Amino acid sequence: MINRRNFLVKSASALAITFVVPSMLTSKAYAKKPLAEKVTNKQSWGIHIDAGKCVEGCTACVDACNEENGLTGFGRPETDSQWIRKVTVKNKTTDKITTMPMMCQHCENPPCCDVCPTGASFKRVDGIVMVNQHTCIGCRYCMMACPFKARSFVHETLTQQNTNAPRGKGCVESCNLCVNRIDHGANTTACEDACNKAGHAAITFGDLKDQSSKVRIAIDSNSPRRLRNDLNLQQKVFYSNI
Amino acid sequence: MFAHDGNPHVTSGKSKADSQEACVEPTDLMRKEHYMFLLHQRDETVVDGVRTKKHSFANCIDCHVSYDEQGKAIPINAEGQFCQECHVKTATNITCFSCHAAEPRFPQHSSAASKIDLNNINELVKHIENDK
Numbered sequence: 001m002i003n004r005r006n007f008l009v010k011s012a013s014a015l016a017i018t019f020v021v022p023s024m025l026t027s028k029a030y031a032k033k034p035l036a037e038k039v040t041n042k043q044s045w046g047i048h049i050d051a052g053k054c055v056e057g058c059t060a061c062v063d064a065c066n067e068e069n070g071l072t073g074f075g076r077p078e079t080d081s082q083w084i085r086k087v088t089v090k091n092k093t094t095d096k097i098t099t100m101p102m103m104c105q106h107c108e109n110p111p112c113c114d115v116c117p118t119g120a121s122f123k124r125v126d127g128i129v130m131v132n133q134h135t136c137i138g139c140r141y142c143m144m145a146c147p148f149k150a151r152s153f154v155h156e157t158l159t160q161q162n163t164n165a166p167r168g169k170g171c172v173e174s175c176n177l178c179v180n181r182i183d184h185g186a187n188t189t190a191c192e193d194a195c196n197k198a199g200h201a202a203i204t205f206g207d208l209k210d211q212s213s214k215v216r217i218a219i220d221s222n223s224p225r226r227l228r229n230d231l232n233l234q235q236k237v238f239y240s241n242i
Numbered sequence: 243m244f245a246h247d248g249n250p251h252v253t254s255g256k257s258k259a260d261s262q263e264a265c266v267e268p269t270d271l272m273r274k275e276h277y278m279f280l281l282h283q284r285d286e287t288v289v290d291g292v293r294t295k296k297h298s299f300a301n302c303i304d305c306h307v308s309y310d311e312q313g314k315a316i317p318i319n320a321e322g323q324f325c326q327e328c329h330v331k332t333a334t335n336i337t338c339f340s341c342h343a344a345e346p347r348f349p350q351h352s353s354a355a356s357k358i359d360l361n362n363i364n365e366l367v368k369h370i371e372n373d374k
Contacts, residue, residue, distance in 0.1 A: 039291035124291065132288050133341060161343045163300045168341030183291045 032185035044127040045177050045236065046208040047189070048218040051100040052241030053202035059086060061101050061203060064194030068178060070162035081152035081167075083175040084191055089242070098242050101191065101203065104129055104150040104175040105227065108234030112142035112151065121172075127208075127236055130176045138170040147228055150174050177205070208236060251327045255308025255316050259324075262305070266296050276302075280338075299338070304346045317344035 033039065065071065065084045073080035084103040090096070106129045112121045113129065120136035123129050131142075131151075143151045151174040158168050164180040167173050178189040188205055195203040206215030224240035226233075259265070265272045267279065279297040286292040295301045306324045308316050319326045319339045329336050 033291070035293040035295070037292070038286070122289070124289070126291070130288070134284060134288065157340070161341065163303070163343045163347035166341040166343070171341070179291070180293075183293045 033183065035184070039124060039126045039183070041125045041127075042209065044208045045182065046106065046127070046206070046215055046219075047177075047192075047237045048204045048215050048222065048224060048240065049100055049237065050202045050204075050218070050222060050224075050240045051098045053200050054098075054100045055198075055200055055202075056088060056097070056099040058198060058200065060194040060198040060200075061191035062086060064190040065103075065175070068162075068181075068190035069165040069167070070160070072158075072160075074156055079153070079155050081154060081173060083150075083152070083173070100239060100242065102148060102150070103191075103237070104146075104177075105148050105233070105235035105237040106175075106177065108236065109232065111145040111147070111233065115141040115145040117141065124179075128177050128179055128182075129174075130179065131172050131174065133167065133171040133173070136171040138172065140172060142172055147231060147233075251331075253308055253324050253327055254322055255310050257306055257308045257324070258304070259306045299342060300347055303343065307344075307346050315345045319344045 062082070062084050069083060071081050071083065084101050086099060087102045088097060088099040091098070106127055108123075108127070110121070110123055110129045113123055116122075117139060118135045118137055120132045120134075121129070121142045122132060138153065140153055143149075143153060151172050153172050154167060154169050156169060161167055178186070181189070189203070192203040192205045195201060204215045204218040206213035208215060208219075210216060218240075219238055222240040224238035225242070226235045226238060267275075272279075280299055280302075283292070283294075283297040283299070287298075303318055307318045308323060310316055316323055317339075318324050319336060325336055325339075325344075
């Protein structure tokens with residue numbers, strides 16, 4: 001039997017299910033930036049890396065990065081570009097061996113930008129540290145300033161570059177958090193996708209300012225650390241279980 | 243006033259641009275000032291993450307690149323092609339392509355394109371559109 005009270009309760013619940021629930025769901029989804037708008041500091045991109053899940057010998061993230069950005073080697077490992085690389089470290093006290101991916105750490109206080117004579121090395125307002133290759137003169141000061149050896153210099157004439165990753169001889173380059181993908185509304189980087197696909201899920205990318213983003217959830221539940229915290233660079237790449 | 247005003251080039255192959263009424267801005271303006279649009283867009287894109295398509299360099303390539311009889315894209319800076327032809331005549335060096343791709347962003351055009359009639363420009367346009 002429907003009396004006035006039941007009717008009101010039921011219509012209110014129906015309304016809530018129709019309007020409130022979807023809005024709760026969508027508020028957690030990533031808000032895509034319109035292509036014509038400039039990036040803002042409302043977002044701050046970062047990565048959490050769970051070294052405990054990273055598998056020695058796996059190079060899925062490195063391969064995916066090379067593929068995404070068209071990084072082809074010349075068989076010269078000393079000078080070939082690498083935007084992400086695998087690093088294996090051993091704790092001398094406990095003999096614990098840890099392997100993890102290493103890339104530009106996207107510092108809040110980036111030393112590469114401090115030393116760049118032309119301003120080509122810059123931090124975007126959403127926290128991505130990049131090289132503006134139109135103004136890079138290839139002096140490589142940034143490569144010397146970076147404590148993480150994250151940057152590479154292109155020594156050779158390149159052909160067959162990817163449209164989404166222009167790069168050429170005489171410029172420095174490094175991980176840009178798949179900036180092209182992000183600007184087009186993606187919420188993952190190539191390395192993250194590859195790591196998930198390989199079944200390890202060690203890499204989590206997302207917006208550090210969004211309390212409910214996957215990267216924040218990973219950081220909040222793992223209490224990770226930054227590498228070389230003593231340098232106070234305030235990186236946006238965090239490592240757990242090192 | 244430019245040396246070859248009113249003296250349009252004929253490039254080999256067929257491009258999507260061949261079928262269009264006009265470029266993203268009036269043709270006269272584009273012929274003389276295209277680099278200004280590119281320069282403006284370049285800084286907005288790299289520094290501020292603006293990714294609009296209208297003055298995007300990648301979109302210039304997608305539309306203006308020519309396809310040969312086998313349906314394979316010809317690099318736009320190759321001899322006799324859209325960018326190169328005019329830049330040679332005006333003795334201006336293009337450095338864009340030492341870093342930027344000179345072919346469209348979907349090089350897989352080539353395989354499927356061999357099956358289409360390249361004399362039918364509408365079919366070519368449809369093919370390029372479909373690949374996106």
